[in-house]
Amino acid sequence: MKTDSRIYLLSLDHPEIGAEEVVALTRTALGKPPSCFQAGDLLMVQDSVSGLGQRLAYAKAVCKVVAEATPETLAASIKGIDWNRHIKGSFKAEIRRARNYMNAPVELSESELGAMLYENLESPSVSLENPDTTFTLFVAGEKLFLSLLEEKVPTDFMQRRPHLRPVMHPSSIHPRLARACVNLTGLLSGTIMDPFCGTGGILIEAGLLGFSIKGCDIKHRMIEACEKNLNHYNLKAELFVGDALAAELNADAIVTDIPYGRNTTLTMDAAELVNSFLSRETTAKRMVLMIPDTLQPEKIRYGNWLLEKQFTHYIHKSLSKRILVLKKN
Numbered sequence: 001m002k003t004d005s006r007i008y009l010l011s012l013d014h015p016e017i018g019a020e021e022v023v024a025l026t027r028t029a030l031g032k033p034p035s036c037f038q039a040g041d042l043l044m045v046q047d048s049v050s051g052l053g054q055r056l057a058y059a060k061a062v063c064k065v066v067a068e069a070t071p072e073t074l075a076a077s078i079k080g081i082d083w084n085r086h087i088k089g090s091f092k093a094e095i096r097r098a099r100n101y102m103n104a105p106v107e108l109s110e111s112e113l114g115a116m117l118y119e120n121l122e123s124p125s126v127s128l129e130n131p132d133t134t135f136t137l138f139v140a141g142e143k144l145f146l147s148l149l150e151e152k153v154p155t156d157f158m159q160r161r162p163h164l165r166p167v168m169h170p171s172s173i174h175p176r177l178a179r180a181c182v183n184l185t186g187l188l189s190g191t192i193m194d195p196f197c198g199t200g201g202i203l204i205e206a207g208l209l210g211f212s213i214k215g216c217d218i219k220h221r222m223i224e225a226c227e228k229n230l231n232h233y234n235l236k237a238e239l240f241v242g243d244a245l246a247a248e249l250n251a252d253a254i255v256t257d258i259p260y261g262r263n264t265t266l267t268m269d270a271a272e273l274v275n276s277f278l279s280r281e282t283t284a285k286r287m288v289l290m291i292p293d294t295l296q297p298e299k300i301r302y303g304n305w306l307l308e309k310q311f312t313h314y315i316h317k318s319l320s321k322r323i324l325v326l327k328k329n
């Protein structure tokens with residue numbers, strides 16, 4: 001497989017989740033962990049794969065690295081590259097510094113940078129509004145990356161927010177978080193199951209990413225609502241009414257949001273529900289579980305699951321979720 005270095009410009013809303021989405025998906029594509037360097041909202045992946053940008057949730061853009069430099073070698077690096085090979089049509093040059101990171105001073109303005117590229121091109125044309133090629137100089141500490149914009153990450157989640165679906169339920173998570181959780185499994189294809197599927201927030205994102213989808217909910221009306229919502233996006237799923245603590249859990253990965261609070265049916269204490277669920281037999285090798293962050297971690301019994309990563313995600317002033325990324329032991 002051909003690999004190149006890429007910079008993933010992460011969303012400041014949650015750069016840690018954004019970075020792990022990229023790492024998990026790249027690890028699956030390569031069959032080994034990628035070599036990475038993170039500086040604030042910039043993630044540089046040395047052996048990256050193409051096309052991830054269209055799947056990601058907490059990222060803004062993907063850029064291909066043409067060369068690396070330091071503040072001292074920058075001018076020579078720019079002059080040493082034949083930019084006619086890389087810059088097609090009109091171009092724009094920009095400088096981006098890693099956010100919340102100690103960056104080296106780079107005594108070069110965007111217009112000076114643009115002028116250096118301009119001199120190097122056979123038939124240069126500049127467009128600041130609508131360039132064919134965007135050249136970005138990323139500054140990450142002492143490391144500088146000369147790169148070209150490859151993909152903008154789609155932001156169409158907003159059109160899929162719960163209140164814009166045929167059936168709305170207040171417990172449904174934001175599509176961006178749902179998509180991120182699907183990506184955190186690291187799965188690129190296969191079947192994703194949500195055994196507490198509600199009105200289908202997770203299943204919609206998994207379906208749109210091309211997975212086969214399966215859902216179960218204890219309430220008949222939730223399954224009906226879920227089917228209506230999936231139809232709205234032309235998605236088909238295997239849905240059934242059932243108890244997640246008794247139903248068959250046959251899938252490659254489970255992605256779910258454990259029910260809690262007044263908008264869901266809680267038949268037992270949250271810790272008991274999580275522990276009973278984690279002790280279930282399943283074919284899934286990966287699981288991404290959202291739980292309320294009020295549930296104390298020491299109360300969780302992982303059984304056959306290994307906790308690989310965990311994140312906290314703010315939802316609103318009285319609720320944050322802990323996202324547990326689990327792997328079968």
Ligand SMILES: C[S@@+](CC[C@H](N)C(=O)[O-])C[C@H]1O[C@@H](n2cnc3c(N)ncnc32)[C@H](O)[C@@H]1O
Nearest residue numbers: 171172173196198199200201217218243244259
């Ligand atoms: C937090 S909601 C799911 C929201 C969904 N993830 C979304 O984003 O649209 C939890 C759902 O779990 C269901 N539920 C509660 N106990 C259950 C159980 N034992 N088995 C299956 N579903 C259950 C509730 O009916 C509710 O619809």
